[in-house]
Amino acid sequence: MSISLSVYKTFYSRLLLNYLAGSLVAALSVASLITFTLQNTANDEYVSMLAVMLLSIAMMLGLEWAVFKRQIRPIRLAFYESIDSFTSMQTIYLRTHRLPTLIVKRILGPHLLGLALPAASLTLWLIYTGQLSISPYYVLLALLGGVLLAGMHALIEFYLTSHYIRPVLEELRLRSLYLFGRELTLGGRVLFPIKRKLRWSFFLIGASPLLLYSLAVQLRLGDWNIDHYAYWKWAGIVLLLGLGYSFFASRLLTRELETPIQHLYRRMAGVRRGSLQTEASDLFSDEFSKLVSGFNHMLLGVRIQADRNDQLVESYFATLAAALDARDPYTAGHSLRVAEYAVQIGTLAKLPKPVVDQLRKAALLHDIGKIGIRDAVLLKEGQLGEQEWEQIKAHPVLGEAILRQIEPADEMAAFLPGVRSHHERYDGGGYPDGLKGEEIPLFGRIIAVADAFDAMTSDRPYRKGMAANTAIAILEKGRGTQWDPYFVALFVEAYYEKQTS
Helix, strand or coil: CCCCHHHHHHHHHHHHHHHHHHHHHHHHHHHHHHHHHCCCCCHHHHHHHHHHHHHHHHHHHHHHHHHHHHHHHHHHHHHHCCCCCHHHHHHHHHHHHHHHHHHHHHHHHHHHHHHHHHHHHHHHHHHHCCCCCCCHHHHHHHHHHHHHHHHHHHHHHHHHHHHHHHHHHHHHHHHHHHHHCCCCCCCCCCCCCHHHHHHHHHHHHHHHHHHHHHHHHHHHHHHHCCCHHHHHHHHHHHHHHHHHHHHHHHHHHHHHHHHHHHHHHHHHHHHHCCCCCCCCCCCCCCCHHHHHHHHHHHHHHHHHHHHHHHHHHHHHHHHHHHHHHHCCHHHCCHHHHHHHHHHHHHHHCCCCHHHHHHHHHHHHCCCHHHHHCCHHHHCCCCCCCHHHHHHHHCHHHHHHHHHHCCCCHHHHHHHHHHHHHCCCCCCCCCCCCCCCHHHCCHHHHHHHHHHHHHHHHCCECCECCCCHHHHHHHHHHCECCCECHHHHHHHHHHHHHHHHC
């Protein structure tokens, strides 16, 4: 696969056309200024100013062309040379995104200064040496006019270039997928904030006509026999009021557009954090209302799908637990009861709700490793031999190994410690790892209490389940030796409170 050269050639020709058009506007502006200011002067002054114009334009073109080629070179490499790494492709992708801003810098730098500084300096030198009879005041007006035209040109070039680079970015994205199997992305990075973009755009759009008119009037004051000072006494106030209005209105309009964007952004950030309940508020009466409605509709679909996924996961865990319990009719319901007791303990310990939910699922699957134990050992009614007991003791490790095979692995990671460690003892005498005290994972310590209580109170083929009071007494006796004293205390206290209520 090769990147379509036609995309780059179209992109390059459009940039070049804009570059030439901007240079032509600059040249015509200088020529118009010469024609206007020297309309009543001798021919030799025309010649001098023409020479200044040509020299300044040549310096501008040389400097600007060098900067233009440097700005476009990395993008050209992606089309005419092979890219050997994803990092290089990502760098070119970011550079392409930055091109509109770089072009603004070129226009306000080499394009403006490369023309204005030489032209102004040479013109002032001609005035100083007596070769020109115009006032230096007109040079100042010309500089101000050049800055204004450069700002207007930069604004237009920014938005045109932003439009032109999009097909190039799409081609780079496809190329990266083909070569490296990876998606090019900004990763949410903001290269040019919309607040700054809109504020300057609105201000220039509002202020440019006012400033252009003011400069034009200044150039005609001499013909109208109006004193500059007298003019500025009233025109300056009008100009300041107009510029102030443009600035203030641009801020208001920017805020009006930025507010719904930021509102939606905050809601999207909430969705990324896993919060699917907060919808975007319908606070806007323009086209953003459609975006809000579309976002909320999309969020509703995501919630429905998330609920279905949760139901599938719940069914999956319940099915695994039921499959385990079905192997031994005498322990049917054991996993569900252990999960209920574990949730009770976790709630009493004031664990966060998401953690309690993870605890419940780990408790449902705490004995899943017994699926891998032969029926002759698992269902044996008599006393187990030493080798048989070792097989039973292997079920926590086997259960962890089974759950590690389930994808995605990160979704199962929270349940593995509880499954592996629910037969550890608080005094270090348990299995499979001989962990002691709080070395034992949290879920393991809680499930151990719940598992022991249900095992003691459930009927077995070789014995009848003991009374709950007896099991509670055994738990109290084993506090700090076999079981975590804190969780035993919570469970026992809750049991006695229930008995007396």
